[in-house]
Amino acid sequence: MALARETLTINMGPQHPSTHGVLRLVLELEGEVIVSCQPVIGYLHTGIEKEMEHRTYHQNIPLVDRIEYLSSYHEELAYCTAVEKLLGLSVPKRAQYIRVILCELNRIASHLVWLGTTGIDLNVSSLLMYCFRDRERILELSEMVSGQRMMPGYFRIGGVAADLPEAFAPAVRRFLDEFPRRLDEYEAMLTDNLIWRRRHEGVAVLSREDALRYGVTGPTLRASGIAYDVRKAFPYSSYEDFEFDVPTGERGDAYDRYRVRMEEMRQARRIVLQALDRLPGGPVITDDRKVALPPRGELVRSMEAVIHQFKLVSEGIHPPKGEVYAAVESPRGEKGYYIVSDGSNRPVRVRVRAPSFSNLQALPSMVRGGMLADVVVAIASIDIVLGDVDR
Protein backbone atom coordinates (compact mmCIF):
# COMPACT_ATOMS: atom_id res chain seq x y z
CA MET A 1 0.00 0.00 0.00
CA ALA A 2 1.45 3.31 -1.04
CA LEU A 3 1.64 5.98 1.57
CA ALA A 4 -0.58 8.96 0.84
CA ARG A 5 1.39 12.17 0.38
CA GLU A 6 0.25 14.33 3.20
CA THR A 7 1.14 17.88 3.86
CA LEU A 8 0.89 19.71 7.13
CA THR A 9 -0.15 23.33 7.33
CA ILE A 10 1.32 25.30 10.15
CA ASN A 11 1.05 28.87 11.21
CA MET A 12 4.10 30.95 12.03
CA GLY A 13 3.42 34.23 13.71
CA PRO A 14 2.12 36.89 13.92
CA GLN A 15 3.61 36.69 17.41
CA HIS A 16 6.85 34.92 16.68
CA PRO A 17 10.23 36.27 17.72
CA SER A 18 11.87 35.61 14.39
CA THR A 19 9.28 37.42 12.26
CA HIS A 20 10.74 40.79 13.26
CA GLY A 21 7.38 42.28 14.07
CA VAL A 22 3.91 41.07 13.33
CA LEU A 23 4.27 38.97 10.22
CA ARG A 24 2.24 35.81 9.83
CA LEU A 25 3.26 32.99 7.53
CA VAL A 26 1.02 30.11 6.58
CA LEU A 27 3.41 27.31 5.74
CA GLU A 28 2.55 24.07 4.05
CA LEU A 29 5.06 21.40 4.92
CA GLU A 30 5.91 17.97 3.72
CA GLY A 31 8.02 16.67 6.51
CA GLU A 32 10.36 19.56 7.11
CA VAL A 33 10.34 20.78 3.53
CA ILE A 34 8.34 23.85 2.57
CA VAL A 35 5.75 23.16 -0.13
CA SER A 36 4.22 26.60 -0.05
CA CYS A 37 4.49 29.73 2.00
CA GLN A 38 1.87 32.41 2.16
CA PRO A 39 2.67 35.63 4.04
CA VAL A 40 -0.27 37.32 5.72
CA ILE A 41 0.32 40.99 6.35
CA GLY A 42 -1.64 43.99 7.50
CA TYR A 43 -1.33 43.59 11.28
CA LEU A 44 0.48 46.90 11.53
CA HIS A 45 -1.58 48.83 9.02
CA THR A 46 -2.15 52.27 10.46
CA GLY A 47 -3.59 54.13 7.50
CA ILE A 48 -0.73 56.60 7.31
CA GLU A 49 -1.39 57.27 3.62
CA LYS A 50 -4.97 58.24 4.41
CA GLU A 51 -3.98 60.43 7.28
CA MET A 52 -1.40 62.25 5.18
CA GLU A 53 -4.16 63.46 2.89
CA HIS A 54 -5.62 65.38 5.80
CA ARG A 55 -2.53 67.22 6.90
CA THR A 56 -0.36 69.93 5.46
CA TYR A 57 2.89 69.00 3.78
CA HIS A 58 4.96 69.96 6.81
CA GLN A 59 2.76 68.13 9.27
CA ASN A 60 3.44 64.87 7.46
CA ILE A 61 7.13 64.78 8.34
CA PRO A 62 6.64 63.34 11.85
CA LEU A 63 4.24 60.80 10.39
CA VAL A 64 6.62 59.45 7.77
CA ASP A 65 9.24 58.83 10.47
CA ARG A 66 7.05 56.11 11.82
CA ILE A 67 6.74 54.10 8.63
CA GLU A 68 10.19 52.60 8.33
CA TYR A 69 11.10 53.21 11.92
CA LEU A 70 14.65 51.88 11.72
CA SER A 71 15.66 54.36 9.05
CA SER A 72 13.59 57.46 9.72
CA TYR A 73 16.12 59.77 8.11
CA HIS A 74 15.71 58.01 4.79
CA GLU A 75 11.98 58.19 5.12
CA GLU A 76 12.11 61.93 5.76
CA LEU A 77 14.57 62.43 2.95
CA ALA A 78 12.36 60.55 0.50
CA TYR A 79 9.31 62.55 1.50
CA CYS A 80 11.08 65.92 1.49
CA THR A 81 12.77 65.15 -1.84
CA ALA A 82 9.39 64.37 -3.37
CA VAL A 83 7.81 67.58 -2.09
CA GLU A 84 10.84 69.58 -3.18
CA LYS A 85 10.60 68.03 -6.62
CA LEU A 86 6.93 68.97 -6.73
CA LEU A 87 7.84 72.54 -5.80
CA GLY A 88 10.79 72.64 -8.18
CA LEU A 89 12.90 73.74 -5.24
CA SER A 90 16.63 73.39 -4.85
CA VAL A 91 18.11 72.69 -1.46
CA PRO A 92 21.26 74.47 -0.21
CA LYS A 93 24.40 72.40 -0.65
CA ARG A 94 25.17 72.35 3.06
CA ALA A 95 21.75 70.95 3.85
CA GLN A 96 22.20 68.26 1.19
CA TYR A 97 25.50 67.19 2.73
CA ILE A 98 24.03 67.17 6.24
CA ARG A 99 21.24 64.97 4.95
CA VAL A 100 23.75 62.59 3.39
CA ILE A 101 25.76 62.37 6.62
CA LEU A 102 22.70 61.54 8.69
CA CYS A 103 21.28 59.11 6.17
CA GLU A 104 24.50 57.16 5.88
CA LEU A 105 24.90 57.01 9.65
CA ASN A 106 21.32 55.83 9.74
CA ARG A 107 22.14 53.15 7.20
CA ILE A 108 24.89 51.85 9.48
CA ALA A 109 22.51 51.88 12.46
CA SER A 110 19.84 50.05 10.51
CA HIS A 111 22.24 47.43 9.20
CA LEU A 112 23.51 46.92 12.74
CA VAL A 113 19.99 46.11 13.88
CA TRP A 114 19.72 43.67 11.00
CA LEU A 115 23.03 42.02 11.96
CA GLY A 116 22.13 41.84 15.62
CA THR A 117 18.66 40.42 15.09
CA THR A 118 19.98 37.92 12.55
CA GLY A 119 22.37 36.86 15.27
CA ILE A 120 19.47 36.38 17.68
CA ASP A 121 17.63 34.30 15.10
CA LEU A 122 20.67 32.06 14.67
CA ASN A 123 21.36 31.87 18.37
CA VAL A 124 24.42 34.14 18.39
CA SER A 125 22.80 36.28 21.04
CA SER A 126 25.95 38.11 22.09
CA LEU A 127 26.09 39.67 18.62
CA LEU A 128 23.01 41.74 19.35
CA MET A 129 24.71 43.30 22.37
CA TYR A 130 27.75 44.28 20.32
CA CYS A 131 25.66 45.70 17.50
CA PHE A 132 23.40 47.66 19.81
CA ARG A 133 26.43 49.07 21.59
CA ASP A 134 27.61 50.56 18.28
CA ARG A 135 24.13 51.57 17.20
CA GLU A 136 23.69 53.43 20.46
CA ARG A 137 26.57 55.69 19.44
CA ILE A 138 24.74 56.60 16.25
CA LEU A 139 21.50 57.20 18.10
CA GLU A 140 23.41 59.57 20.37
CA LEU A 141 24.70 61.40 17.31
CA SER A 142 21.13 61.63 16.08
CA GLU A 143 20.09 63.04 19.43
CA MET A 144 22.82 65.68 19.16
CA VAL A 145 21.42 67.10 15.94
CA SER A 146 17.71 66.52 16.26
CA GLY A 147 17.02 65.99 19.94
CA GLN A 148 15.66 62.52 19.21
CA ARG A 149 17.32 59.15 19.08
CA MET A 150 14.73 57.73 16.72
CA MET A 151 11.90 59.51 14.87
CA PRO A 152 14.04 62.62 14.51
CA GLY A 153 11.75 64.93 12.55
CA TYR A 154 14.86 66.84 11.58
CA PHE A 155 14.58 67.33 7.84
CA ARG A 156 12.39 70.10 6.54
CA ILE A 157 11.01 70.80 3.11
CA GLY A 158 13.86 72.82 1.61
CA GLY A 159 16.58 71.85 4.06
CA VAL A 160 17.04 70.76 7.65
CA ALA A 161 15.66 72.19 10.88
CA ALA A 162 18.92 73.49 12.35
CA ASP A 163 22.62 73.55 11.68
CA LEU A 164 24.87 70.85 13.11
CA PRO A 165 26.12 71.50 16.63
CA GLU A 166 29.85 72.12 16.89
CA ALA A 167 30.53 68.94 18.79
CA PHE A 168 28.88 66.84 16.10
CA ALA A 169 31.67 66.45 13.54
CA PRO A 170 34.34 65.41 16.09
CA ALA A 171 31.91 62.95 17.66
CA VAL A 172 31.13 61.41 14.28
CA ARG A 173 34.83 61.09 13.51
CA ARG A 174 35.51 59.45 16.86
CA PHE A 175 32.82 56.90 16.12
CA LEU A 176 33.95 56.30 12.55
CA ASP A 177 37.57 55.87 13.65
CA GLU A 178 36.60 53.00 15.89
CA PHE A 179 33.95 51.51 13.69
CA PRO A 180 36.08 49.60 11.13
CA ARG A 181 37.75 47.74 13.98
CA ARG A 182 34.34 46.72 15.29
CA LEU A 183 33.27 45.58 11.85
CA ASP A 184 36.46 43.54 11.53
CA GLU A 185 35.61 41.94 14.84
CA TYR A 186 32.16 40.96 13.68
CA GLU A 187 33.48 39.66 10.40
CA ALA A 188 36.18 37.69 12.17
CA MET A 189 33.45 36.19 14.29
CA LEU A 190 31.01 35.42 11.47
CA THR A 191 32.29 35.50 7.91
CA ASP A 192 34.20 32.22 8.09
CA ASN A 193 32.33 30.78 10.99
CA LEU A 194 31.30 27.26 10.02
CA ILE A 195 27.85 27.43 11.56
CA TRP A 196 27.17 30.89 10.18
CA ARG A 197 28.17 29.81 6.71
CA ARG A 198 26.19 26.59 6.77
CA ARG A 199 23.10 28.43 7.89
CA HIS A 200 23.51 31.09 5.17
CA GLU A 201 25.15 29.54 2.13
CA GLY A 202 22.74 28.33 -0.50
CA VAL A 203 19.81 29.27 1.72
CA ALA A 204 16.89 31.43 0.56
CA VAL A 205 18.29 31.80 -2.96
CA LEU A 206 16.67 34.50 -5.06
CA SER A 207 17.58 34.32 -8.71
CA ARG A 208 18.34 37.42 -10.74
CA GLU A 209 15.17 36.90 -12.79
CA ASP A 210 12.92 36.46 -9.77
CA ALA A 211 14.38 39.53 -8.13
CA LEU A 212 13.43 41.61 -11.18
CA ARG A 213 10.02 39.99 -11.55
CA TYR A 214 9.05 40.80 -7.98
CA GLY A 215 10.48 44.31 -7.98
CA VAL A 216 12.96 43.50 -5.23
CA THR A 217 15.35 46.36 -4.44
CA GLY A 218 18.16 47.20 -2.07
CA PRO A 219 20.81 44.82 -0.74
CA THR A 220 18.51 41.88 -1.50
CA LEU A 221 18.53 42.79 -5.20
CA ARG A 222 22.24 43.55 -5.28
CA ALA A 223 23.04 40.21 -3.65
CA SER A 224 21.32 38.63 -6.66
CA GLY A 225 23.84 40.30 -8.94
CA ILE A 226 22.10 43.44 -10.15
CA ALA A 227 24.05 46.57 -9.30
CA TYR A 228 21.03 48.84 -9.07
CA ASP A 229 21.37 51.49 -6.41
CA VAL A 230 19.21 54.62 -6.48
CA ARG A 231 22.17 56.66 -5.22
CA LYS A 232 24.10 55.79 -8.37
CA ALA A 233 21.30 55.43 -10.92
CA PHE A 234 19.32 58.55 -10.00
CA PRO A 235 21.56 60.59 -7.70
CA TYR A 236 19.74 62.79 -5.19
CA SER A 237 20.96 65.06 -2.42
CA SER A 238 24.44 65.40 -4.03
CA TYR A 239 25.31 61.69 -3.97
CA GLU A 240 27.05 62.28 -7.29
CA ASP A 241 29.74 64.19 -5.33
CA PHE A 242 30.86 61.16 -3.37
CA GLU A 243 32.94 58.17 -4.25
CA PHE A 244 31.60 54.85 -3.13
CA ASP A 245 31.23 51.32 -4.44
CA VAL A 246 28.05 49.36 -4.82
CA PRO A 247 28.79 45.86 -3.55
CA THR A 248 27.00 43.02 -5.31
CA GLY A 249 26.71 39.29 -4.81
CA GLU A 250 26.55 36.44 -7.30
CA ARG A 251 24.49 33.62 -5.95
CA GLY A 252 21.66 35.60 -4.39
CA ASP A 253 21.66 33.54 -1.22
CA ALA A 254 21.47 34.72 2.36
CA TYR A 255 25.25 34.68 2.65
CA ASP A 256 25.63 37.09 -0.27
CA ARG A 257 23.11 39.40 1.38
CA TYR A 258 25.17 39.26 4.53
CA ARG A 259 28.35 40.13 2.60
CA VAL A 260 26.65 42.96 0.71
CA ARG A 261 25.28 44.59 3.85
CA MET A 262 28.60 44.32 5.70
CA GLU A 263 30.33 46.03 2.79
CA GLU A 264 27.61 48.66 2.61
CA MET A 265 28.39 49.68 6.17
CA ARG A 266 32.01 50.29 5.18
CA GLN A 267 30.91 52.26 2.13
CA ALA A 268 28.51 54.31 4.25
CA ARG A 269 31.40 55.21 6.52
CA ARG A 270 33.40 56.27 3.48
CA ILE A 271 30.59 58.57 2.31
CA VAL A 272 30.16 60.17 5.74
CA LEU A 273 33.89 60.93 5.94
CA GLN A 274 33.89 62.52 2.50
CA ALA A 275 30.83 64.60 3.35
CA LEU A 276 32.38 65.77 6.62
CA ASP A 277 35.62 66.72 4.88
CA ARG A 278 33.91 68.71 2.16
CA LEU A 279 30.97 70.07 4.17
CA PRO A 280 30.28 73.43 2.55
CA GLY A 281 29.26 76.52 4.50
CA GLY A 282 26.10 78.53 3.99
CA PRO A 283 22.48 78.23 4.97
CA VAL A 284 20.89 74.92 5.92
CA ILE A 285 17.42 75.70 4.63
CA THR A 286 16.07 77.40 1.55
CA ASP A 287 15.46 81.14 1.67
CA ASP A 288 12.19 80.71 -0.21
CA ARG A 289 9.77 82.27 2.26
CA LYS A 290 6.80 80.50 0.70
CA VAL A 291 8.30 77.20 1.79
CA ALA A 292 10.46 77.66 4.89
CA LEU A 293 9.83 79.75 7.98
CA PRO A 294 11.67 83.09 8.14
CA PRO A 295 14.46 83.30 10.72
CA ARG A 296 13.30 84.40 14.16
CA GLY A 297 15.24 87.66 14.02
CA GLU A 298 13.36 88.85 10.96
CA LEU A 299 10.01 88.65 12.67
CA VAL A 300 10.59 91.75 14.79
CA ARG A 301 11.76 93.83 11.84
CA SER A 302 9.72 92.80 8.86
CA MET A 303 5.95 92.78 8.49
CA GLU A 304 6.35 90.57 5.45
CA ALA A 305 8.18 87.96 7.49
CA VAL A 306 5.30 87.94 9.98
CA ILE A 307 2.81 87.38 7.17
CA HIS A 308 4.90 84.55 5.74
CA GLN A 309 5.22 82.98 9.16
CA PHE A 310 1.48 83.23 9.73
CA LYS A 311 0.62 81.79 6.33
CA LEU A 312 3.06 78.91 6.66
CA VAL A 313 1.90 77.99 10.14
CA SER A 314 -1.82 78.33 9.54
CA GLU A 315 -2.05 77.02 5.98
CA GLY A 316 1.24 75.51 4.97
CA ILE A 317 2.71 75.49 1.51
CA HIS A 318 0.84 75.38 -1.77
CA PRO A 319 2.75 73.26 -4.29
CA PRO A 320 1.67 73.55 -7.92
CA LYS A 321 -0.79 71.10 -9.40
CA GLY A 322 0.91 67.94 -10.56
CA GLU A 323 2.32 64.59 -9.58
CA VAL A 324 5.84 63.45 -8.85
CA TYR A 325 7.68 60.31 -7.87
CA ALA A 326 10.93 60.59 -5.99
CA ALA A 327 12.97 57.75 -4.53
CA VAL A 328 15.93 57.29 -2.24
CA GLU A 329 18.02 54.26 -1.41
CA SER A 330 16.95 53.28 2.08
CA PRO A 331 18.77 50.46 3.91
CA ARG A 332 16.06 48.12 2.58
CA GLY A 333 15.84 49.31 -0.99
CA GLU A 334 14.06 51.85 -3.07
CA LYS A 335 11.90 54.01 -0.86
CA GLY A 336 9.71 56.12 -3.08
CA TYR A 337 7.05 58.74 -2.60
CA TYR A 338 4.42 59.40 -5.22
CA ILE A 339 2.61 62.63 -4.40
CA VAL A 340 -0.37 64.08 -6.23
CA SER A 341 -1.14 67.73 -5.58
CA ASP A 342 -4.18 69.73 -6.64
CA GLY A 343 -2.59 73.04 -5.70
CA SER A 344 -4.13 73.17 -2.23
CA ASN A 345 -2.30 73.04 1.08
CA ARG A 346 -2.94 69.30 1.54
CA PRO A 347 -1.76 66.50 -0.73
CA VAL A 348 -4.48 64.65 -2.62
CA ARG A 349 -2.57 61.40 -2.51
CA VAL A 350 0.64 60.32 -0.91
CA ARG A 351 1.75 56.89 -1.88
CA VAL A 352 4.61 55.29 0.00
CA ARG A 353 6.49 52.81 -2.15
CA ALA A 354 7.75 50.46 0.51
CA PRO A 355 10.84 48.35 -0.25
CA SER A 356 9.96 45.81 2.43
CA PHE A 357 6.59 45.19 0.79
CA SER A 358 8.09 44.12 -2.52
CA ASN A 359 10.96 42.27 -0.90
CA LEU A 360 8.59 40.29 1.28
CA GLN A 361 6.56 39.35 -1.75
CA ALA A 362 9.58 37.44 -3.02
CA LEU A 363 9.84 35.42 0.21
CA PRO A 364 7.67 32.45 -0.92
CA SER A 365 9.88 31.91 -3.96
CA MET A 366 12.97 31.99 -1.72
CA VAL A 367 11.82 29.43 0.82
CA ARG A 368 9.95 27.00 -1.42
CA GLY A 369 11.67 23.64 -1.39
CA GLY A 370 13.82 24.63 1.55
CA MET A 371 13.75 23.56 5.17
CA LEU A 372 11.44 24.99 7.79
CA ALA A 373 14.36 26.19 9.90
CA ASP A 374 15.67 28.20 6.96
CA VAL A 375 12.53 30.32 6.82
CA VAL A 376 13.91 32.15 9.83
CA VAL A 377 17.15 32.86 7.97
CA ALA A 378 15.24 33.96 4.89
CA ILE A 379 13.15 36.50 6.80
CA ALA A 380 16.21 37.83 8.58
CA SER A 381 18.18 38.10 5.35
CA ILE A 382 15.65 40.30 3.55
CA ASP A 383 15.58 42.58 6.59
CA ILE A 384 11.95 43.59 6.57
CA VAL A 385 10.41 46.26 8.74
CA LEU A 386 6.75 45.51 9.25
CA GLY A 387 5.89 49.16 9.70
CA ASP A 388 7.15 49.60 6.17
CA VAL A 389 5.26 46.59 4.83
CA ASP A 390 1.92 47.57 6.30
CA ARG A 391 2.20 51.34 6.56
Add this chain to the structure above:
Amino acid sequence: MSGPAFPTPVQAFLADRFGEDVLEAHAFRGDATVVVRRERVVEALRALREDPWRFEMLVDLTAWDRFPAEPRFEVVYHLLSPSRGERLRVKTRAPGDDPTVPSAVAVFPGANWFEREVWDLFGVRFEGHPNLVRILMPDDWEGHPLRRDYPLTEEPVEFRGHVPKVPSEIVPRVPPPGEGP
Protein backbone atom coordinates in the same frame (compact mmCIF):
# COMPACT_ATOMS: atom_id res chain seq x y z
CA MET B 1 15.46 70.05 -12.03
CA SER B 2 15.66 69.47 -15.75
CA GLY B 3 14.16 66.42 -17.31
CA PRO B 4 14.71 64.55 -20.53
CA ALA B 5 13.68 66.09 -23.82
CA PHE B 6 9.96 65.79 -24.44
CA PRO B 7 8.63 63.59 -25.80
CA THR B 8 11.12 60.97 -24.74
CA PRO B 9 11.84 58.20 -27.25
CA VAL B 10 9.75 55.74 -25.27
CA GLN B 11 6.79 58.12 -25.23
CA ALA B 12 7.13 58.56 -28.98
CA PHE B 13 7.27 54.77 -29.41
CA LEU B 14 4.08 54.27 -27.40
CA ALA B 15 2.24 57.05 -29.22
CA ASP B 16 3.27 55.48 -32.51
CA ARG B 17 2.42 51.92 -31.57
CA PHE B 18 -0.80 52.52 -29.67
CA GLY B 19 -2.07 55.55 -31.58
CA GLU B 20 -5.44 56.68 -30.25
CA ASP B 21 -5.12 54.47 -27.20
CA VAL B 22 -2.40 56.66 -25.76
CA LEU B 23 -4.60 59.32 -24.24
CA GLU B 24 -1.87 61.62 -22.96
CA ALA B 25 1.87 61.87 -22.89
CA HIS B 26 3.54 64.53 -20.82
CA ALA B 27 6.43 65.23 -18.49
CA PHE B 28 6.25 67.14 -15.24
CA ARG B 29 9.44 67.89 -13.29
CA GLY B 30 11.28 65.35 -15.42
CA ASP B 31 8.85 62.49 -14.77
CA ALA B 32 7.82 61.09 -18.14
CA THR B 33 4.21 59.93 -18.09
CA VAL B 34 1.90 58.22 -20.54
CA VAL B 35 -1.79 57.55 -20.05
CA VAL B 36 -2.97 54.45 -21.87
CA ARG B 37 -6.57 53.31 -22.38
CA ARG B 38 -7.25 50.53 -19.92
CA GLU B 39 -8.08 47.91 -22.57
CA ARG B 40 -4.51 48.04 -23.83
CA VAL B 41 -2.49 48.92 -20.76
CA VAL B 42 -1.26 45.36 -20.14
CA GLU B 43 -0.20 45.10 -23.76
CA ALA B 44 1.71 48.36 -23.36
CA LEU B 45 3.42 47.10 -20.19
CA ARG B 46 4.41 43.90 -21.99
CA ALA B 47 5.88 45.85 -24.91
CA LEU B 48 7.82 48.07 -22.52
CA ARG B 49 9.31 45.11 -20.69
CA GLU B 50 10.89 43.76 -23.87
CA ASP B 51 13.80 45.02 -25.97
CA PRO B 52 14.82 47.72 -26.58
CA TRP B 53 13.12 49.42 -23.63
CA ARG B 54 13.76 46.76 -21.01
CA PHE B 55 11.56 48.24 -18.29
CA GLU B 56 12.02 45.00 -16.43
CA MET B 57 10.94 46.13 -13.03
CA LEU B 58 7.54 47.23 -11.87
CA VAL B 59 8.70 49.40 -9.01
CA ASP B 60 5.29 50.48 -7.88
CA LEU B 61 1.66 50.05 -8.74
CA THR B 62 -0.86 52.25 -7.03
CA ALA B 63 -3.95 54.30 -7.66
CA TRP B 64 -5.57 57.52 -6.66
CA ASP B 65 -9.14 58.64 -6.49
CA ARG B 66 -10.10 61.73 -8.49
CA PHE B 67 -13.53 61.93 -6.87
CA PRO B 68 -15.80 63.69 -7.83
CA ALA B 69 -14.14 63.92 -11.26
CA GLU B 70 -14.66 61.20 -13.86
CA PRO B 71 -13.11 58.85 -14.86
CA ARG B 72 -12.72 58.47 -11.16
CA PHE B 73 -9.78 56.13 -10.63
CA GLU B 74 -6.33 56.45 -12.00
CA VAL B 75 -4.09 53.38 -11.69
CA VAL B 76 -0.42 54.29 -11.77
CA TYR B 77 2.44 51.98 -12.78
CA HIS B 78 5.99 53.08 -12.09
CA LEU B 79 8.37 51.22 -14.35
CA LEU B 80 12.11 51.08 -14.07
CA SER B 81 14.79 49.85 -16.37
CA PRO B 82 17.74 48.97 -14.12
CA SER B 83 19.99 48.30 -17.10
CA ARG B 84 19.25 51.61 -18.86
CA GLY B 85 18.63 53.70 -15.75
CA GLU B 86 15.33 55.14 -16.87
CA ARG B 87 11.96 55.49 -15.28
CA LEU B 88 8.54 55.72 -16.86
CA ARG B 89 5.14 56.32 -15.35
CA VAL B 90 2.25 54.58 -17.09
CA LYS B 91 -1.27 55.42 -16.06
CA THR B 92 -4.68 54.17 -16.93
CA ARG B 93 -8.14 55.28 -15.91
CA ALA B 94 -11.32 53.56 -14.81
CA PRO B 95 -14.76 55.13 -14.29
CA GLY B 96 -16.42 55.15 -10.87
CA ASP B 97 -19.35 52.97 -11.93
CA ASP B 98 -17.09 50.28 -13.42
CA PRO B 99 -13.77 50.35 -11.54
CA THR B 100 -12.05 47.47 -13.31
CA VAL B 101 -8.63 47.31 -14.89
CA PRO B 102 -6.94 44.27 -16.44
CA SER B 103 -4.43 42.63 -14.17
CA ALA B 104 -0.72 42.94 -14.89
CA VAL B 105 0.28 39.86 -12.88
CA ALA B 106 0.98 37.88 -16.05
CA VAL B 107 3.57 40.47 -17.12
CA PHE B 108 4.99 41.38 -13.72
CA PRO B 109 4.38 38.78 -10.98
CA GLY B 110 5.26 41.49 -8.48
CA ALA B 111 2.01 43.23 -9.36
CA ASN B 112 0.15 40.59 -7.37
CA TRP B 113 0.34 42.22 -3.96
CA PHE B 114 0.19 45.75 -5.35
CA GLU B 115 -3.09 44.98 -7.09
CA ARG B 116 -4.48 43.38 -3.98
CA GLU B 117 -3.57 46.53 -2.09
CA VAL B 118 -5.28 48.77 -4.65
CA TRP B 119 -8.37 46.55 -4.52
CA ASP B 120 -8.30 46.66 -0.74
CA LEU B 121 -7.90 50.40 -0.36
CA PHE B 122 -9.64 51.76 -3.48
CA GLY B 123 -12.02 49.03 -4.58
CA VAL B 124 -10.57 48.85 -8.08
CA ARG B 125 -10.99 45.33 -9.43
CA PHE B 126 -8.23 43.73 -11.45
CA GLU B 127 -9.58 41.32 -14.02
CA GLY B 128 -7.62 38.11 -14.28
CA HIS B 129 -5.91 38.50 -10.90
CA PRO B 130 -5.28 35.03 -9.38
CA ASN B 131 -6.26 35.92 -5.83
CA LEU B 132 -7.91 39.31 -5.48
CA VAL B 133 -8.56 39.48 -1.74
CA ARG B 134 -7.87 42.14 0.86
CA ILE B 135 -4.28 42.43 1.97
CA LEU B 136 -3.93 45.20 4.54
CA MET B 137 -7.42 45.66 5.98
CA PRO B 138 -9.26 42.87 7.86
CA ASP B 139 -11.08 40.43 5.58
CA ASP B 140 -14.51 41.50 6.83
CA TRP B 141 -13.90 45.23 6.45
CA GLU B 142 -16.57 47.21 4.68
CA GLY B 143 -15.62 49.92 2.26
CA HIS B 144 -12.34 50.99 0.71
CA PRO B 145 -10.53 53.44 2.98
CA LEU B 146 -8.41 55.41 0.52
CA ARG B 147 -11.42 56.55 -1.52
CA ARG B 148 -11.93 60.27 -1.22
CA ASP B 149 -15.54 59.85 -0.07
CA TYR B 150 -14.52 57.50 2.73
CA PRO B 151 -14.26 59.77 5.77
CA LEU B 152 -11.30 59.87 8.10
CA THR B 153 -12.94 59.42 11.46
CA GLU B 154 -11.80 59.35 15.02
CA GLU B 155 -11.89 56.08 16.85
CA PRO B 156 -14.50 56.19 19.66
CA VAL B 157 -12.98 56.29 23.15
CA GLU B 158 -14.68 55.73 26.45
CA PHE B 159 -13.20 58.59 28.43
CA ARG B 160 -15.48 61.06 30.14
CA GLY B 161 -15.43 64.60 28.87
CA HIS B 162 -14.14 63.61 25.44
CA VAL B 163 -15.29 65.94 22.69
CA PRO B 164 -15.31 64.05 19.39
CA LYS B 165 -13.80 65.94 16.52
CA VAL B 166 -13.53 65.23 12.84
CA PRO B 167 -9.80 64.85 12.13
CA SER B 168 -10.19 65.96 8.56
CA GLU B 169 -11.33 69.35 9.75
CA ILE B 170 -8.40 70.06 12.04
CA VAL B 171 -6.44 71.42 9.10
CA PRO B 172 -8.93 72.91 6.67
CA ARG B 173 -8.18 72.52 3.02
CA VAL B 174 -7.15 75.86 1.53
CA PRO B 175 -7.72 75.85 -2.23
CA PRO B 176 -4.98 77.16 -4.50
CA PRO B 177 -4.99 80.89 -5.27
CA GLY B 178 -7.49 81.73 -7.97
CA GLU B 179 -9.80 78.85 -7.17
CA GLY B 180 -12.96 79.49 -5.17
CA PRO B 181 -13.50 77.81 -1.80
